[in-house]
Amino acid sequence: MASKEATVYIVDCGSTMGEKSHGRPQSNLDWALEYVWDKITTTVANGRKTALAGVVGLRTDGTENLLDSEEDYAHITVFQELGQVLMPQLRKLRQELVVSQTEDGDAMSALIIAIQMIVSTCKKLQYQRRIVLVTDGRGTMQADDLADITSKLKEDNIDLVVLGVDFDDAEYGFKEEGTDETKAENEAILKQLCDDCGGAYGTLVQAVDELGVPRVKTTKPVPSYRGMLTLGNPEEYDTALAIDVERYPKTMKAAPPSASQFVIRSDMAAGEATQSTQTMDGEEAPNGTNDGLAAVKTARTYQVDDEKAPGGKLDVERDELSKGYEYGRTAVHISESDQIVTLYETSPSFDILGFVDKNQYERYLDMSRSNVVVAQRTNDKASMALSSLIHALYELESYAVARLVMKENKEPRIVLLAPNIEPEFECLYDVELPFAEGVRSYKFPPLDRVVTVSGKVLKVHRNLPNDDLQAAMSDYVDSMDLSTFGQDEEGQPAEYGSMDETYSPMLHRINQVVKHRAVYPDTDPPPPYEILTRYSQPPSELLKAAQPALSRVIKCADVKKVPPKARGRRYGRKEAPKPLSELDVSALLAQDPKRSNKQARIDPKNAIPEFKQLLQTSEELPQLQSACGQLKTIIFDWIKHSVGDSGYGRAVEAIRVMREEMAEMDIAAPYNDVLRELQAKLLGGELGGERKEMWYRVRVNRLGLLLAKECEGGVSEEEGKAFLSAAPAAATSK
Known part of the structure; x- marks a missing residue:
């Protein structure tokens, strides 16, 4: 069960918080609110009713608190009472936390208000109580009741955190030059208060800088097994070993928050929806706000074939259905009475089956996340017995193999138990192992030798x-070593990118964007934190240092850069194989005046080969257009004089060849013009009547327009899809 929390944030909204200090592009208040919003949105994202938060404004224009009748508590406003904060309250706070026009307001009085809020709400219940004061320390501050405040904080176990705008902090290494006398005195008072009550005092610079470091969520583990760890059968043999143990997860996958599906409510126009929160059932959200959204709800219906039912389908209830198991393409029915036969009856158990040598176990057999097995709490006998087993495994350098059934009638699992011994902690780590049918063995050729077909082994190849x-x-590889490239706090070589410094970019980036959008719904998301992208690329210094070693590898491996494949007929297509006679047939044909480009005609009886030959000797665009025009005339003639669909096959093949040749030559216009004309004539009935079947074949063979990504001068993907999809509609209208 998650612990209860109660936190009150005191935010200084005085007129001095509107200044922009130390070259920051934002006001001191907006800068301070970065920390406050991060903490509050984290609480909102948790969604726990036991995580309470309250917000008190200090040095506000108005006054609204429990003690507003007294002069000492003027200019203090309770913007949010202590309770669960939801999206409507978050948006409301964003509008209220603005710079005021006054410098009056006592921080000590605001502390008393915050203490009163916590005491009246939490009473004597077990809560983690905290007050966070964010101020620039430039307002008046009365220190007369400092001792009473300290005593009350200690009495009610309230943690105090004071974050000052540009406060001096020797530990963090920040010092503001030219601090005025009032601010220096207030810093001393607040620091003394934190020291007396055991609170935390620091500068806001450090707090904002640390926002970029993701906070790892610590969860309370839940045992997956509680029972006996046995070696042998204790029910039959007195010499069998039985230890009361508990099994907990050691590592868990942290998943990013999942999105929910919503739709615009049917009773509202789309433009009426706002970006405030909405309840799951589509009703009005808390505080009367409504964003016009309703949750998408899933409804399932089950139907069976029935000729007598309307539409040939009969609706049935889920309870009337029976389970069927897929066997090939057939559903095999098994009744509930027979289902019991398939159930493998098991009872919770944790039995050691045997032991294996540590050095003979292959790590690639691990199948699951790791878990930790410890002795039962407050059971000294179990602790002593498990410790003996752990030390025996450790000294013999062995692992134990066990059969685990976590709950009744659950499938059994085989796990490996590895000993772990630390100065103040001993346990067994377990990981799931595969069964025999779960192991796939693949054979790959060796990397250090080449085996010929005859069986000869070559070491040099x-x-x-x-x-x-x-x-x-x-x-x-040695020059790219990261194990000593980093530095520790003392400047000594350390691992670069250690486990403690690497975070999941997807998880924390999504959380960052969601929290930002919750507060600022109309602005673009901020850039990702530097620590999330720091290890996405190797360090430039290391790459520079490893360049000589890389150059040597390139030289020894004789690595040569492959030139990019040029587009166009002159460079893109492969050269024709040279004949054994060494005669250039194309050149001989080109010398024949009857076969010159200006006079050459494509024979319909040998259209495709002669079209390709004609393209080989074409040098200019008009010649290519002439060749495509001749083939177009032949294609149209085949279609026009086709008896049924007898000529469609030759026409489709000719269109395909024309498309491939034009794509290889990186020229789209000749082919696209022919295809547009073909579409118009086919759907217009100009090629011998009804020829829509021919256009259907063009579409089925994906012989659409040449796209821009295929060659120069092509059309966009949207235009290409529209060209084909509009064809049936055009045919219908005709």
């Missing part, structure tokens, strides 16, 4: 690295 390349690659 063009596909095998030589000694120089092996040495060069080894040096390159």
Whole structure:
């Protein structure tokens, strides 16, 4: 069960908070609110009713609190009573926490108001109580009741956190030059108060800087098994070992928040929806706000074939259905009475089956996250017995293999138990192992030798690295070592990118954007925190230092840059194989005046080969257009004089060849013009009557317009899809 929390934030809204200090582009209040919004939105995201928060404004224009009748409590406003904060309250606070026009207001009085809010709400219940004061320390402050405030904070176990705008903090290394006398005195008072009550005092610079470091959520573990860890059968043998243990998860996957599906409510226009929160059932949200959204609800209906029912389908209830198991393409029915036969009856147990040598276990067999097995709490006998087992495994360098059934009638699992011994903690770590049918064995050719078809083993081969390349690659790997590239707090070499410093970019980036959008719904999300992108690329200093080793690898491996594939017929297409006779047939044909480009005609009986030959000798765009025009005339003639669909196959093949040749030559216009004309004539009935079947074949074979991504001068994907999809509608209208 999550612990109860109660936090009151005291935010200084005085006129001095509207200044922009130390070159910051935002006011001191907006800068301070970065910290406050981060904390409050984290509480809102948790959604726990036991996580309470309240907001008190200090040095506000108005006065609204329990003691507003007294002069000492003027210019203090309770913007949010202590309770659960939801999205409507969050948006309301954003409008209220603005810079005021006054400098009056006592921080000590605001502390008394916050203490009273916590005491009246939490009473004597077990709450983690906290007060966070954010101020620039430039208002008047009465220190007469400092001792009473300290005593009350201690008595009610309230933690005090004071964050000052540009406060001096020697531990963090920040000092403001030219601090006025009033601010210096207030800093001393607040620091003394924190020291007396055991609170935390610091500068806001440090707090805002640390916002970029994700906070790892600590969850209370729930045991997945409580019972006996046995070696042998204790029911039959007195020598069997039985230890009361508990099993907890060691690691858990942290998943980002999931999105919910909503729709605009049917009783509201789309433009009426706002961006405030909405209840799941579509009713009015708290505080009377409504964003016009309703949750998407899923409804399932089950139907069976029935000729007598309307539409041939009969609706049935889920309770009337029976389970069917897929066997090939057939559903095999098993009744509930027979279902019992398939149930593998088990009872909760944790039995050690045997032991394996530590050095013989392969780590790739791990199948699940790790769990920790400890002795039963407050059971000294179990602790002593489990400790003996752990030390025996550790000294013999062995692992235990056990069969685990966590709950009744649950499937059994095989787990590996590994000992762990620390100065003040001993346990067994377990990880799930595969069964025999869960292991897939694949054979790959060896990397250090080449085996020929005849069975001969080659140690030297063009596909095998030589000694120089092996040495060069080894040096390159050593030069990219990250284990000592970083520095610790003392400046000594340490691991770069340790586990404690690496965070899931997806998880924390989504949380960052969601929290920002909750407070600022109309602004763009901020850039990701630097720590989330820090380790996405290797450090530039290390790359520069490893460049000589990389150059040696390139030289030893004889690496050559592959030139990019140029587009166009002159560079994109492969050269034709040279004949054994060494005669250039294309050149001989080109010398024949009857076969010149200006006079060459494509024979319909050999259209496709002659079209390709004609393109080989074409040098300019008009020649390409002439060749495509001749083939177009032949295609149209095939379609027009086709008996039924007898000529459609040749026409489709010719269109395909024209499309491929134009794409290879990086020219789209000739083909696209032909296809547009073909579409108009086919759907207009100009090629021998009804020829829509031919256009259907063009669509089925995906012979649409050439796109821009395929060659230069092509159309966009949207235009290409519209060209094909509009064809049936055009045919219908005709």
